[in-house]
Amino acid sequence: MKTDYDSSRLKALLAVLLDGELSAAEKVEINAILRSSAAARAHYHKSVRLHAALMRHQPEVNVVAFPPRRFMRAVAVTAIAACLALGGFVWLQSPTAALTGSTAAIWRSETTAQDLCKIPQELISGYAELTYRSGVRVILQGPCQFKITSAESIHVTHGRATVKVPHHINGFHLDTPAGRITDLGTEFGVAVGSSETGPVILTEVFDGEIEIPAETTPRKRMVSGDSLAILRETGGTRLVSTTGGYAVSLEDSARRLPRASSHPHMTGNLALGKPVTSPAFYAKEQGNVFPPSNLTDGRFNDSGTPGDWSFWLAPNGEAGEFTVDLLSVQPIGRITLHNTRNRSHGDRGLHDFIILTSEDGVHFEEILEGRLDRIPQLPAPGIDFPSQTFHFPSTLARFVKVVGLSHYSHPDRPATNPNQGGGLNEIQIFAP
């Protein structure tokens, strides 16, 4: 077929358009080609249709029983997982807000349209998007407990939320156990958690301006790029810009609904929800607590909130060790480890390690020595951290011990910096 446009030039421009960014001159060129030829536009539509189909394509994900986050609750509830089709959404009407999307969301209880705005909700895992009638958009990341309190407010008692308020709206409120955060036409994130002494709320302003509770003045303003932790203690409110030796950062929060959230290879994981012990773990004030139970909680990336992080960290100066108790002697032959990068900080992962097993918890035998890669980049929200699988000859074991030999350090901190150690996100153990 004869064409009235330069199809190889259009192909080249489409490749740039779909995978990169067109320069100003290229934009002028593609506009001219498409404007002048119906055949060129048909070519464009065909390519873009496929591109859009690839964007919504989801690899098959097995729907598996998903355990509750904490092992202790396992007896009380039976979990049903539902991976909602991406791109589609569940739309529950209400006078003030709607659930306009979710990704791999698991809820504590069934919620009807009426309930959504009346009773507190608990998102156990995954992501949900609320859209208010005013246009305000809230992305929630499980585990999260919240309640829609009015057309201009939400109360988050636990978990992560990001709020995007259109510029024409003035004053959307996000209430937390440490006080009210008022959004003045902007985008910001919170991680609502707690420490032994009271609520700890991490906040970061991505764009615009917000007001938060303050120490001496009634309110304090934060602007784009600012991040602070709000501590509500017996003495009152305290604001800090660093916690646990790191600057407060919510860089890893989801600012839009992730398209996918997959948990591959969950089926048959003998370690899931099983008790884990370690001689010591990193535990400091302001909710900087990283116990070994996080290693079998089914959360495969560095997420969470103060007091409820999803990964394990060894104490400072140690590569660390921990032992998983499978509760009965079973044949095992494969172990998958998900390293940590300590959220956006990019340090503290395990490097070299050995694995030992035991039937009685007393006599351990080394079964393998391995090395984990550093996780160089922060994966997008909803994407599991990369994992590495180690195979070994079938062995009978009830206890699996991982002993760190070395760990990754912060790329910009000297080796003498005391604030470093080992850590790991998740361990999965499988039958041979």
Add this chain to the structure above:
Amino acid sequence: MKHMASQPQDPQEQLVALMTRHQAALAAYIFSLLPNRAQADDVLQETNLVLWRKAADYDPALPFMPWACRIAHFQVKAALRDASRDRHVFDSELIDLLAAEEGPDPEATSKLDHALRNCLEELSVEKRELILHRYQPDASVHQMAATRNLSPGALSGQLHRIRQMLESCVEQKLSTQLT
């Protein structure tokens, strides 16, 4: 524990069911007018919101998609007015042309998805992994190129060739379905 679910009952809920069913087609339509993933996502959100607010205006006797596309087209142009000029890909005149030509429907969209799924399986493992990686949420071609020691242009060329293979495979599957 259950996921949220609702049964369509009143007219507004019926509209919501229609919106849900047409969501993929609507997203593709918006992207064809505004080929920037983040901007197109925002416009889809705004379009959903407008559709929701205008539920009372919707006549269920008329087909849903033309009505939704008109609103989406309008929202794309509104987004264009709000965004700075350097973020525009297509000018207003071209958007009108493209909007008039593309008539997506959910049936064709789901057939395309089905064909694409089969075609992806026919690719070599290497090619399939590469293209699926590219379409993971927030994947960056620059980052992918860096980890593969390729220039972004070289990687983009590879991706482009895989898309062309998929395009012709999908086309073939859809045409044999018709006959």
